[in-house]
Amino acid sequence: MGKLGFDTKAVHGDVLKEDIHKAIRYPIYAGVAFHFESAEDIEDAFAFRKPAHAYSRVTNPTVEAFERKMNGLEDGRAAVATASGMAAISNVFFNLLKQGENIVSANSLFGNTYSFFKKTLKNFGIETRFVDIDDLDQVREAINGKTRALFLETISNPKMNVPDITKIVEIAREKRMARDHGIAVIVDGTVTTPYLFKGKEFGVDLVVHSSTKLISGGATSIGGVIVDLGNCEWSGFPSLEDYKKLGELSFLARLRKEVYRDLGACMAPQIAFLQSLGLETLSLRVEKACKNTLELAGYLARHDKVIRVNYPGLPDSPFHALAKKQFNNRFGGVLTFELPDKQTSFTFLNHLKIIRRASNLGDNTTLIIHPASTLFQEYTMEEKETMDVSEGLIRLSVGIEDVEDLMEDIEQALHKI
Ligand SMILES: *Cc1c(COP(=O)(O)O)cnc(C)c1O
Numbered sequence: 229m230g231k232l233g234f235d236t237k238a239v240h241g242d243v244l245k246e247d248i249h250k251a252i253r254y255p256i257y258a259g260v261a262f263h264f265e266s267a268e269d270i271e272d273a274f275a276f277r278k279p280a281h282a283y284s285r286v287t288n289p290t291v292e293a294f295e296r297k298m299n300g301l302e303d304g305r306a307a308v309a310t311a312s313g314m315a316a317i318s319n320v321f322f323n324l325l326k327q328g329e330n331i332v333s334a335n336s337l338f339g340n341t342y343s344f345f346k347k348t349l350k351n352f353g354i355e356t357r358f359v360d361i362d363d364l365d366q367v368r369e370a371i372n373g374k375t376r377a378l379f380l381e382t383i384s385n386p387k388m389n390v391p392d393i394t395k396i397v398e399i400a401r402e403k404r405m406a407r408d409h410g411i412a413v414i415v416d417g418t419v420t421t422p423y424l425f426k427g428k429e430f431g432v433d434l435v436v437h438s439s440t441k442l443i444s445g446g447a448t449s450i451g452g453v454i455v456d457l458g459n460c461e462w463s464g465f466p467s468l469e470d471y472k473k474l475g476e477l478s479f480l481a482r483l484r485k486e487v488y489r490d491l492g493a494c495m496a497p498q499i500a501f502l503q504s505l506g507l508e509t510l511s512l513r514v515e516k517a518c519k520n521t522l523e524l525a526g527y528l529a530r531h532d533k534v535i536r537v538n539y540p541g542l543p544d545s546p547f548h549a550l551a552k553k554q555f556n557n558r559f560g561g562v563l564t565f566e567l568p569d570k571q572t573s574f575t576f577l578n579h580l581k582i583i584r585r586a587s588n589l590g591d592n593t594t595l596i597i598h599p600a601s602t603l604f605q606e607y608t609m610e611e612k613e614t615m616d617v618s619e620g621l622i623r624l625s626v627g628i629e630d631v632e633d634l635m636e637d638i639e640q641a642l643h644k645i
Contacts, residue, residue: 241296
């Protein structure tokens with residue numbers, strides 16, 4: 229699609245074949261199976277010799293339209309859409325790892341990803357080495373001959389830290405060359421979306437998104453996507469050995485032909501349609517949410533009842549300069565702030581009138597949650613400390629309402645504490 233701008237690609241997409249009725253919006257192909265002209269054709273399709281849709285758990289035209297649109301926005305090699313963000317993450321690691329290998333990951337992570345690494349993968353003999361991702365020596369030291377991936381989030385919450393992705397990619401590349409083995413840099417870009425963060429330009433190998441959040445159009449459906457950004461040759465990965473002759477396509481080929489097909493966590497065509505529609509307005513919604521968040525962060529930072537605000541958009545954030553460079557001069561739609569203790573936080577939350585108490589982020593509606601008693605309920609005190617989850621911490625996911633109304637709501641609730 230050449231040099232089209234982000235919004236043009238987000239609206240038009242990149243469909244392989246136009247709809248036979250030339251519908252402006254690519255329709256929902258809700259069927260499961262597809263007819264073939266001959267037995268020879270169906271044989272070719274099963275052998276992946278000729279691309280064709282055969283069964284919707286593996287590929288589907290509507291899902292493909294969404295995948296190609298996402299891939300266009302990331303300037304990647306190709307994308308695979310999944311049933312959820314967690315399905316995207318689990319598919320990536322089941323595809324890339326073998327028993328006895330390990331991954332190095334940031335220790336501040338989305339809770340279910342942390343649990344997937346710490347418990348689920350562990351039972352398959354895969355170790356996760358959790359490090360402070362802002363300490364590059366720790367990252368370097370955690371890597372050994374069995375490390376196949378470095379995993380991080382573009383902005384992790386509730387810590388709101390921003391890893392230096394350029395430097396992390398450099399470490400992976402050094403190790404790749406020195407040891408001649410595969411190490412992929414995998415980034416969860418959910419909170420930044422391709423509108424704020426272009427993984428390809430930073431040398432990232434794979435990006436995963438929970439499209440449930442911003443991409444869906446403001447949290448209207450569950451979905452996920454994996455994009456191979458075209459920066460990795462995929463040599464030196466034992467799990468991809470059987471696909472070696474496909475070279476740079478080996479990651480995607482094993483995924484589609486084996487792991488994604490066999491795990492069965494595919495995206496439904498109805499969801500792909502909704503999420504393609506969501507992408508059309510992505511930049512407008514992200515712009516508004518980022519603007520609102522920056523204003524609220526400044527207001528909260530000046531408020532005498534607020535102890536601390538974590539938001540990379542604030543000039544005194546230790547991550548400000550890095551975030552500015554990495555995220556296209558914007559800082560996302562999530563911030564965290566601290567009140568004195570659990571009781572004041574609860575009183576504050578209970579008095580909000582417009583802002584909703586809910587556990588999601590990236591919604592058009594502003595959502596708020598007390599992480600220590602909810603998202604991190606099952607964590608040990610030590611884990612909560614490592615992740616900076618204090619009893620007075622509050623997470624705010626800012627929507628696209630009028631910021632004055634949000635501010636007024638917060639102001640009246642802060643007066644109650
Ligand atoms: C929500 C989220 C996920 C998981 O996505 P689901 O679609 O809920 O499975 C993964 N990573 C991040 C950063 C998220 O916010």
